Amino acid sequence: MITSLYETHIQAANLERSIAFYQKLGLELAHVIEHRRRAFFYIGKGRQMLGVQEVEENQEIQLRHYAFEVALEKIGKGIEWLRQSGIQPTPAFGREPVEPLVHTWMPAASIYFDDPDGNSLELIALLNDKPDASSHEVIYFSEWISKMHSSAGKENLN
The missing domain is CATH 3.10.180 (2,3-Dihydroxybiphenyl 1,2-Dioxygenase; domain 1)
Structure with a gap:
């Protein structure tokens, strides 16, 4: 039934810093939802996706x-x-x-x-x-x- 992992999400303290980092890795920025402080990156040709969500300043990041x-x-x-x-x-x-x-x-x-x-x-x-x-x-x-x-x-x- 399951053939691959399509999407996973992580948390970040600073969305812009994370966008720059993942672009350095060669991931394609697919979409940014500024008001929700989220960014999505395409990974590889299979179009898997990584989502990055900025947490509030006082919130601990779940690594x-x-x-x-x-x-x-x-x-x-x-x-x-x-x-x-x-x-x-x-x-x-x-x-x-x-x-x-x-x-x-x-x-x-x-x-x-x-x-x-x-x-x-x-x-x-x-x-x-x-x-x-x-x-x-x-x-x-x-x-x-x-x-x-x-x-x-x-x-x-x-």
């Missing part, structure tokens, strides 16, 4: 986490791309953002960063390898590649 899917061939340049956009990648799972991280149980390569309000964001690319369902390990992408090459070599020996 969220969400991931933007990127092409596998582009994830390796994600850290550099974020930095060139003035966005600093953040450490995750005890690892510094020197290269994408791999969640071995999925498997997927990820890069983490925050929006101006502290929402946790992620660039994610699904890998074409078999998941390691028994593992909850998070390793660097280069470690995953080495692991896949060594296991492929073992399979070829049997």
Whole structure:
């Protein structure tokens, strides 16, 4: 029945600041409802949507986490791309953002960063390898590649 996530919403302290941030990420501003202090962005070709709602000055923001899917061939340049956009990648799972991280149980390569309000964001690319369902390990992408090459070599020996 469900085939994708069409729309999700987050809260922001300053709508204009958030609009500028998400445009730096390449999201297309679709619509602003000024009197409701909301902005909507199109994401990707499937036209998923991100809604940003400014909260009142004394209201606490409910922080969220969400991931933007990127092409596998582009994830390796994600850290550099974020930095060139003035966005600093953040450490995750005890690892510094020197290269994408791999969640071995999925498997997927990820890069983490925050929006101006502290929402946790992620660039994610699904890998074409078999998941390691028994593992909850998070390793660097280069470690995953080495692991896949060594296991492929073992399979070829049997």
